[in-house]
C-alpha cells in the first residue's frame with residue numbers, strides 16, 4: 001500500500017538500511033521525475049488528488065517510508081531530489097548527465113568516456129588532481145563513475161558528516177572542470193590500461209561484437225571505451241586536437257538542463273536543498289542540449305543476421321542473432337546468448353512488459369525452461385531480461401540465475 005503526501009513540495013520515503021548505502025538511485029526513477037506522478041498511476045495504491053500543477057512535487061510512497069524527500073529545480077534548470085534520513089550513517093550523491101558514448105564524434109571514439117575520467121582530475125576551485133578521490137577515501141567512502149551509451153553517471157558515498165565538504169568538490173566537476181593539458185595525455189593512458197584490462201572480459205568482448213555488427217552508419221557501431229589508438233594516435237594522424245574536442249564535447253553536452261542529481265544525507269531536506277542550490281547553481285545551462293528521449297533510430301536491421309557467422313533462429317525476429325561462445329574463449333565457460341532488438345521500452349516503465357516476459361522465460365521452478373534444460377544436462381543456469389548496454393556491461397533487469405550486476409567498487413569504469 002502506498003500513499004501520496006504533499007507538504008510544501010516535500011515528501012517522505014521509507015527508511016531502508018540498504019538504501020542508505022545505495023549510492024545511485026535508479027536512473028529510471030530520476031527520469032520518472034519528468035513524468036507526471038499520477039496518483040495511482042502505477043497501480044500501487046493512492047489517495048485522490050490532482051497533479052496537474054507542480055506535478056514533480058508528488059510521489060507515491062509506501063506507508064512505512066520515513067525518509068523526507070524534496071524535489072527541487074534550480075534556476076539553471078538542474079533538477080535534484082534530496083533525501084533526508086536522520087538515521088543514516090553514510091551520505092551520498094549521484095549526478096547523471098544525458099550524454100554518453102553514442103555522442104562520441106566518429107573521429108575520436110571513446111571521448112565521452114575519456115571526459116568522464118578527466119572530470120576527476122581537478123577543477124578550478126579545487127585544482128589538485130587527486131583531491132576528490134583522496135577526500136572520499138579519508139571520509140570512509142569512495143567515488144566512481146561510468147559512461148553508458150546515452151548517459152554518464154557520477155557518484156560518491158562518504159561518512160554522513162562529510163557530505164557538505166565532498167558535495168562542494170563534486171559540484172565543481174560540473175561547474176568548473178580543469179581539463180588540464182598535462183592531465184590529458186596521462187589520462188589517455190589510464191583509459192588505455194582500462195581497455196587492456198577489458199580485453200580479458202568476455203562480457204565486454206561480446207558487447208563490442210554486438211556493437212561492431214550494427215549498421216555501420218549508426219553510432220552504436222563505434223567503439224565506446226576508447227584507447228590510445230582512438231584517443232591519441234588516430235586523431236594525431238588526422239591532425240585533430242583531442243583536447244579541443246574534449247572541450248567542445250563538454251561545452252555541448254554538459255549542461256545543467258541535461259543533468260539530474262540525487263543527494264541523501266542526515267540533514268533536514270531544507271538544509272540539503274540549501275547545499276545543492278549553493279553548490280550547483282553555477283553549473284552552466286547551455287540550453288542547447290535537448291534532453292535525450294530514447295534511441296529513436298534503430299541500429300540493428302535485417303542485415304544483422306546475415307552479417308555474422310552464427311546462423312539465426314529460423315522464423316523468428318528479423319534481426320535475431322545467436323551467439324555461441326566456444327570454450328576457447330578467455331574464460332572456460334560455455335554460454336549461449338540470444339539477443340532480440342526491441343523498440344524502446346522506457347515509455348512502458350509503469351507496466352514493464354519486458355520484465356513480464358523475462359520472468360516467464362527466467363522462471364526456475366518445476367516445469368520451467370531451466371528445469372527442463374537442467375534435466376537434459378544442457379544448462380546449469382539461465383537468465384533473461386531486457387538489457388541496456390552501458391560502457392561494456394549489461395545494465396538491468398533480468399530474471400533467473402546468472403544475471404550480472406552493474407558493477408561498483410573503486411575502479412572507475
Ligand SMILES: [Zn+2]
Nearest residue numbers: 117194412413
Ligand atoms: Zn573508465
